Amino acid sequence: MQLTSKIYIAGHRGMVGSAIKRALELKGYKNLVYRSSGELDLRNQQAVHNFFAEEQPEYVFLAAAKVGGIVANNTYRAEFLYDNLVMEANMIHAAHKTGVKKLMFLGSSCIYPRLAPQPLKEEYLLTGLLEPTNEPYAIAKIAGIKLCEAYRDQYGDNFISVMPTNLYGIGDNYHPQNSHVLPALIRRFHEAKENNSPVVVIWGSGTPLREFLYADDLADACLFLMEHYNERELVNIGTGTDLSILELAKLVKEVTGFEGRIELDSSKPDGTPRKLMDVNRLHSLGWKHKTDLKEGIQLAYHDFLRQEFAER
Numbered sequence: 001m002q003l004t005s006k007i008y009i010a011g012h013r014g015m016v017g018s019a020i021k022r023a024l025e026l027k028g029y030k031n032l033v034y035r036s037s038g039e040l041d042l043r044n045q046q047a048v049h050n051f052f053a054e055e056q057p058e059y060v061f062l063a064a065a066k067v068g069g070i071v072a073n074n075t076y077r078a079e080f081l082y083d084n085l086v087m088e089a090n091m092i093h094a095a096h097k098t099g100v101k102k103l104m105f106l107g108s109s110c111i112y113p114r115l116a117p118q119p120l121k122e123e124y125l126l127t128g129l130l131e132p133t134n135e136p137y138a139i140a141k142i143a144g145i146k147l148c149e150a151y152r153d154q155y156g157d158n159f160i161s162v163m164p165t166n167l168y169g170i171g172d173n174y175h176p177q178n179s180h181v182l183p184a185l186i187r188r189f190h191e192a193k194e195n196n197s198p199v200v201v202i203w204g205s206g207t208p209l210r211e212f213l214y215a216d217d218l219a220d221a222c223l224f225l226m227e228h229y230n231e232r233e234l235v236n237i238g239t240g241t242d243l244s245i246l247e248l249a250k251l252v253k254e255v256t257g258f259e260g261r262i263e264l265d266s267s268k269p270d271g272t273p274r275k276l277m278d279v280n281r282l283h284s285l286g287w288k289h290k291t292d293l294k295e296g297i298q299l300a301y302h303d304f305l306r307q308e309f310a311e312r
């Protein structure tokens with residue numbers, strides 16, 4: 001990418017898209033193009049084709065999607081499958097039709113089989129049954145991967161697919177029911193401290209293991225791979241370390257300064273027991289994450305407080 005290349009960031013207002021936009025601006029890329037979902041609904045095929053024909057982007061970061069935590073995925077199963085399938089199909093086909101030089105599709109760690117060997121290697125894709133709670137979303141993501149592969153095979157398009165682990169950071173979604181675990185816990189522990197509540201309840205057994213990567217580190221990895229990676233194979237993006245949900249809760253408790261007890265709500269789903277990414281391919285390409293989990297949670301908490309104060 002040249003500093004004058006026209007770069008389209010789909011999903012630029014989201015946690016990942018805004019981090020990619022920040023990273024590009026910091027590196028001096030000036031010719032960025034983006035639209036909110038209100039300005040351009042990526043489920044509208046004609047609108048997407050008109051946009052690509054009019055703007056003619058050279059590089060595309062596909063960071064727009066319908067995204068949420070385990071309860072959101074399991075509640076809005078049709079929307080998670082339909083919206084993501086239609087958005088990625090429209091974007092990838094329009095990118096092909098208008099001769100986009102390179103497109104990066106963002107998948108997710110939940111594309112891998114629920115009980116695959118750990119850590120998860122890229123070649124474990126489609127070797128077993130998926131986690132039921134986010135199967136619709138995972139199927140949509142796998143379809144996106146296969147679209148990129150097929151357009152490369154048939155037309156020679158340089159469309160690459162990256163698989164981020166669980167992410168958190170600036171501009172995250174803190175919705176009490178629909179968010180991912182880390183932002184949900186930041187909000188819940190903070191509110192409990194503010195309200196002098198004696199207990200914070202976390203979902204599930206607390207035993208599942210999860211890996212967390214700070215969103216600005218992911219953005220840095222995305223720019224690195226957009227610059228240096230042009231192959232058909234998937235690339236996992238993670239830290240290569242994980243911890244239990246209960247250990248995570250204790251970390252969030254420490255960062256937020258909550259002093260009460262933690263209780264478990266076993267009526268809520270645990271989801272996949274573990275999904276630790278094998279990041280050897282990423283490391284061999286020359287990229288490693290920088291932000292450790294405790295530092296990242298502190299940064300995310302400060303962003304949450306800034307957002308909360310701004311909304312008063």
Ligand SMILES: NC(=O)C1=CN([C@@H]2O[C@H](COP(=O)(O)OP(=O)(O)OC[C@H]3O[C@@H](n4cnc5c(N)ncnc54)[C@H](OP(=O)(O)O)[C@@H]3O)[C@@H](O)[C@H]2O)C=CC1
Pocket residue numbers: 010011012013014015016017035036037038040041042043062063064065066067083087106107108109164165166167168171172173180
């Ligand atoms: N968060 C995580 O833990 C992980 C996320 N990912 C992937 O990273 C990518 C970004 O995720 P994240 O930033 O967390 O998600 P967010 O929910 O923060 O952002 C999603 C973005 O997608 C846009 N969007 C949603 N629906 C439409 C639509 N119909 N038309 C146009 N735009 C739409 C939204 O635009 P607007 O704000 O304008 O409405 C929003 O900016 C996704 O592909 C996700 O699957 C992968 C692994 C983990």
Ligand SMILES: C[C@H]1O[C@H](OP(=O)(O)OP(=O)(O)OC[C@H]2O[C@@H](n3cnc4c(=O)[nH]c(N)nc43)[C@H](O)[C@@H]2O)[C@@H](O)[C@@H](O)C1=O
Pocket residue numbers: 067068069070071073108109110134137165166167178179180181182184185202203204205208210245268269270271272
């Ligand atoms: C990111 C990736 O992976 C996502 O899957 P996931 O990792 O299972 O989703 P999650 O972040 O919501 O973590 C859920 C784990 O955490 C426990 N848990 C405790 N307390 C809360 C809580 O308050 N909220 C939530 N959401 N989970 C909680 C919960 O019991 C479970 O064990 C996909 O949805 C999909 O979005 C995807 O791409």
